[in-house]
Amino acid sequence: MRPFHYVKANDLPGALQAFAPQNDPTNAAPSVNAATQYLAGGTTLIDLMKLDVMRPATVTDINALDQSKAGQIEFGDNGLRLGALVRMSQAADHEAVKSNFPVIAQSLQLAASAQIRNMASLGGNVLQRTRCTYFRDTSYDNCNKRNPGSGCAAMDGMNRNLAVLGTSNDCIASYPGDFAQALIALDAMVEIAGSAGTRMMPFAQLHRAPGSTPQIETTLTQGELITAFQIPNLPWGKRSLYLKIRDRASYEFALASAAIALDLDNGTVRDVRIALGGVSAQPWRAAEAEALLKGKPIDDTMLLAAADKAFEGARPKKHNAFKVQLGKATLMRALRDAATMTI
Amino acid sequence: MSNKAAPEPKANMGGPVIRKEARLKVTGEARYGSDMPVNNPAFAYLITSSIARGTIKSIDLAEAKAVPGVLEIFTHENTGELKKVSYGANGGGSTTSIQDFGPKIQHDGQIVGMVVANTFEAAREAAYKAKFAYDVQPPSAGFDSKGVDESSVKKKLPNAGDVKELYDAAAVKFEASYGTPTEHHNPIELFTTTAVWNNDQLTVYEPSQFMHGLKNNVAAKLGIEPGQVHTISNFVGGAFGAKAQLTPRTGLVALAARKLNRPVKLVAARDQGFTIATYRAETRHNIRIGAGRDGKIASFEHEGWEVTSRPDSYSVAGVEDSARLYGFASVKTGVTLIHADRNTPGFMRSPPVVPYIYALESAMDELAVKLAMDPIELRRVNDSMTDATGKQWSSRSLMKCYDEGAAAFGWSKRTAAPGSMSDGEWLIGYGCASAVYPTHIGAATARVQFNADGRANVQLAAHEIGTGVMTVVAQMAAERLGIPVEQVQVELGDSKFPPVPVAGGSNQTASCCSVVMQACDAIMEKLNGGRAETVGGGSADGVRQKFDRLGVSTLEQYSEFVPGDARPNPVVGLVTNPIKKLYDGVPTLVGGSHGEKLMYALGANFVEVRVPKYTREIRVPRLVGAFASGRIMNTRTARSQHMGAMIWGISSALHEATEIDERNARYTNDNLADYLIPVNADIKQLDVIMVPETDNSVNPAGVKGIGELGNVGTAAAVANAVYHATGVRVRELPIRLEKLLA
Structure with missing residues (x-):
């Protein structure tokens, strides 16, 4: 792990401000090289920082936002709203989630371990990075996700855990998460905050296919922060x-x-x-x-x-x-x- | 009070005494090597090679040295003082056979440097910033790689009778090949070393299975006298063979501490543990059996192949044991080594028998299918007190284990046809297999002090690697001195105490208990005025009266125990005085197949597997193990040993395999997320049965070591159960779902 600046955001404007452009002059879409990273549960970020895969100069702690709507679960006529800072275990144990959308509760319950589920936020969960061992091991230079244009060590390597659908000639890394499958099946929307305000987008548009740019994993622009997931009511969701x-x-x-x-x-x-x-x-x-x-x-x-x-x-x-x-x-x-x- | 964790002792079994260190461990107060407080330590982080074969071309440390807090970076260029440590010809079983930090690179993850800094974080950051450039040569990864060397094992292996003639004449013939993967021990406690110098005296805190071996080897490595080295390892957080011998890190840390004139602490990372210590290498087997229609095996051939490093001829050669397990009329065995660009493999729990008995016990099941015979009955037909070479077993309770295990498991409910048992979508399979482990005993020493107040103190450099040795030694002393176990204190894990053998080969309980028994009996003889009267001092008053009669308040006895059968160990060469050798850091282990009699502990494993018809993930809801191993010192710690071992057996059957990228001979799944082992949810019902057995010919304590028995038969039992469930015979471990997808 390399030294970094730690910034604690007290609210959403504070979090977005910490992501001011001067912190990241490249203004590229987030990748492992982004100079600023949001920290929620930290279960992926800290892990990858220890491995030297991610080397942010600034880490913005957004955990205080769980005191806002971003930390709440609401269920009503408009469907289910899951704040992005709700922890995996909170959502998995929520009665309305369990009875109306068992697929959500199960996808969370079957993921990781109890300790990780207690730490990891839903927002961070959907952005979890691939477990491809060549991505996680920086002694391999050839990883198009880490070093664009360097090639893919996994293509002809030990790829048992990797993807067969949606891959490209440049990357066969698999998406590791579970919860995202539930969201995509339920036509969820994702709420995203940025310096220009808040926007809603179909969750299905959040992740990008690797194509020739596997280093760009999502359609989030620099500094944007997921604040909630909105799942429309589905009577047969039971x-x-x-x-x-x-x-x-x-x-x-x-x-x-x-x-x-x-x-x-x-x-x-x-x-x-x-x-x-x-x-x-x-x-x-x-x-x-x-x-x-x-x-x-x-x-x-x-x-x-x-x-x-x-x-x-x-x-x-x-x-x-x-x-x-x-x-x-x-x-x-x-x-x-x-x-x-x-x- | 007995419960499942504390089984009621049966004949020749000690009570379920709670571990002496239980409270320390559950409260987190037990101090492991890197927990030991030292004054103002500097922190080390290893740099390891990213290639498996080649030469270091250049080293650029400018950026690394610029990290604030970095004190020094050690590489092959500034560590020339370190001496070469010799390792046993015919297999050192230790990564010490590759000791260089460069410029030559002989395996993936070879240590090429070590940063020492004021903080762990600075050391790690600098390690990431150190730049090593290599001239890369194409490496050979393993069995199927180009460029490997081949050699044959030099040990004398069992061969008897005319296998060819008997095979040709046999009514039923069977032949098959099996394979086992690379495995790593992955003890939860990482590989750590803390070195502290006080003038020319060195203290090394390091988790170790052999205090005096570590002491002597560190001294040799640094070119100092063994008397200058003190090794301490009060508790070990899992070892399984990985911490039995010196590895290159220890000398490096000690040298750094001397050069910096400051204590240095190293905690190697999990992935580094895959390459800086030993592992279980992959094996292949070919088995050929000729049998009569009654199942009686006339001809048994077992040929093995094992991978090792380029320079080292380490082998496990478990044909020594597979050829003797049953009363074969003739046997032929051989083992070939394949030398690849890999770190040197070494001891890993039940080194010879885990791969070789897996192969044998799979073949036995296949033969039973071919004979349309119940697999237990096939074992019964071939059960014998004599092996093909004519050697006799000292005791043998294999079929008792099968009978008790089968009854507890409900084997009679099994219907023989594969795929004939199911529960909804889940196919059910029952499988069984034998477990066997050689009974070892070694020369050992101990000091016992018995006080007039009825308290005793035992000192010996034994190793609390989780087995419960502290507790069983206390039980033995309490029994011989006739005092409650609470009144015995045991001090161990320190080279200032009298040496005992390496905690390997499952000898520790037998060796330590035998020497402590000898010391205690000597004390009691003095107390009883030289008369060999009743063992045990009786009441507290009785003890004091005896001391008063002698006019002393304490009696101390240092004892040296040498097994009657202490003949040369082929691994370490000629041994003239086993006690002197022991002080010099060389253990003498005897037993197994090497003595006058065959001395083994035995067992039978039963498992139920469930496999869904289409998705094919394999689950093991139930397993039963029945084991006979002479005297059981403590039913609680013994059950715990068997339970952990059986779970490991599930692991080796279904989960464990170190993956090697064939292109560059590097390990890829070098972490505990990708290197799979069972989790709690995988183990539902597990029953351990200890079958009473008495065999006082094996050693004075009558103990057959059990540490490495429970994980021997489980893998084959699972494989056999998977066949029974699905009709698919998988002959290569681990059995993963893709091998069952049609």
Whole structure:
């Protein structure tokens, strides 16, 4: 870890001000090289600073903002609003979340460990960086995420944990989180504060595909801060779940996961939401698989067709080729489980 | 009071005495090596190579030295005073076989430098800023790499009878190959060293499994007298073989402390632990069996291949044990070493038997399938008190373990056909396998002081690596002196105390208890006026009267114990005086297959696995282990040992593997998030059964060490259960879900 300036923000204007342009003359979109970083739970940031992957000159502590709306959970006619400084465990344990959107509660409950869930904020969670070991090990020069244009050590390296969907020729890093899959499946909006004011954006537009610029991971502009997630009411959100498949029973990132919400009418799919995790470069909505299932019965033929559709564009590598079949099996099992859920 | 954690002792078992250090540990007051307070320490951070093979071309430390608080940076250019430490021919089992900090680079993560600074943070920052440029040569990563060297193991391995003739004549023939991965110990306590000089006297605080070995080797490394070195390691936060021998960091830290005239403390990072110490290297096996239709095995061939470093011929050669586990009519064994550009492997819990018995016990299961025979019955048919070379077992309770384990597990509910048991979407499989570990004993020394007030103090340089040695030694002293265990104090973990062997090969309880027994008995003989009357002093008054009769208030006894069978250890060469060697830092271990009789502890593992039909993640909801190992000193600490070991067995079956990037021979998952081990949620129901056994021929204490028994059979039992659940036979560990996806 390198020395850095620590700034404690007392409120939102204070936090945004700490991100004044002079702190970061490049004015580029946030990347590992950004000169200023927001600190909430710190479970990713501090980890990567210790590894020398992130070297911010200034760290702006925003934890005091949890005394504002950014630290609250609200549920009402407008749906569910989760403040960005709500801790993962708070949201996972919230009654309204558990009963109306089980997929959200489960995605949080199955992530990390109790200690980390107590620390990590929801805003920080969705911005968690990849676990690609070549990204996390600075003794490798060739990582396009860290050193744009340097190549990708993972492409032909040990890539069992990496992505098969949404990858590019420059990066196959997988998005590691769980909660984002729930948000994307539920058509959540993300509330973003910046120097020009607050804006709302579909959560699905937050993460960028790696393409030829994997160092730019989100569409946030410099200094912007996520303040909340807004999830619209979904009466059939009660029939939702998160299935996470991994080698061990807990404390591991997904090899494959599926966030499902299902609107069922006598065994026929009226509507369905599918998001996939562990297999993709960014939170992944399987929209074509959803379209295929609408109006159809939940049977083995349809499930297989939907799964095939969801992984149509998969680009497997040597050690992660199994993720195509595993991802399909996970999706089918999640849909079957959702269909047989007792509400 | 007995409960699951404190089992009721059966015949030849000691009570579930609570660990002497329990309170210290649960309150965080137990001091591990780097917790020891020293005056004004400087902090060290290692710099390790980012290549596996080549030469350091240039070193640029300008930016690193500019970090405020940096005192000095040590590299191969300013550490020439350090001497080469010799390591045993035919396998040092230690990274000491590669001692240089450069310019030659022989493995990934080789130490090339060390920053010492006023703070840990400054040292780490400077380490990140130190620039090393290399001339890189293409390295060989392992078995399938170009450019590896090959050598054969020089140990004498078991061969008996005409395997070819008996194989050709056999009614049932079976042959298969198996593989095990690279594994790292990953003790929770990191590799640390703190060095403090007081004039020409050096104190080293370092977690160690061998106080006197560390003392003598540090002295050799620095070119000073062993008498100038004092090593202290009161508690060790996990070792598993990784802390048995000198590694290159220790001399470097001691040298830095001398040059800076200030205590220096090093706590190596988790990823550095993968390359600055030892590990379990990957192995391959070919097994060929010829059997009769009744299951009786006439011909057994086991050939192994192991990876090691370029310079070191370290091998585990577990064919020594696999060839003797059953009454084979003939055996043929061999082991080949593959030398790659890797750090030198070394002892890791049950070094020879974990890979080799996994292979054997998988093959036994496959043979049982081929014979359409219950796998337990196949073991019964081949159970024998004599091995193929004609050696006799000193005691053998394998089938008792199977019978008690099977009953507790509910083995009779198993239906033989693969895939025939299920619960909804989950396929269920039952599997079993044998566990075996050689019973070792070593020359050891101890000092016991017995006072007229009925209190005793035991001093010996034993190693509290979590096994409970402090407690079982106290139990032995209490029993022989006839006093309550609370009245015995045990001091250990310090080279100022009489030496005992390395805490390896599961010898520590047997060796320490045997020597303490000898010392206590000598004291009681004096107390009883030279008459070998009843052991034990009786009441408190009785003890005082005996002291009064002698006219003394205390009796002290220093004892040296040499096992009757103390013959040369092939690993360390000729041993003439085991006690002198011990003081010089060389242990003498005997037992296992090397004595007149075969001395082994045995057990049987049973597991239930559950695998969903499509997604195929493997879960182990239930496991039972039944073990027979002579005298059990303490049912609580013994159960704890077995439990930890069985969980490790699950780990080696399903989770653990160090991944190596074939292109550059570097470890990639060198952290505890990516190097998988089971978490609490993975272990549901685990039952340990201790089967009573008495065998006083193994050593005076009658103890067969158990530290490395419980994790031997679990992996094969899991593999066999996975086959039973799914019909898929995975012959390469770990068994991960992708291997079961059709």
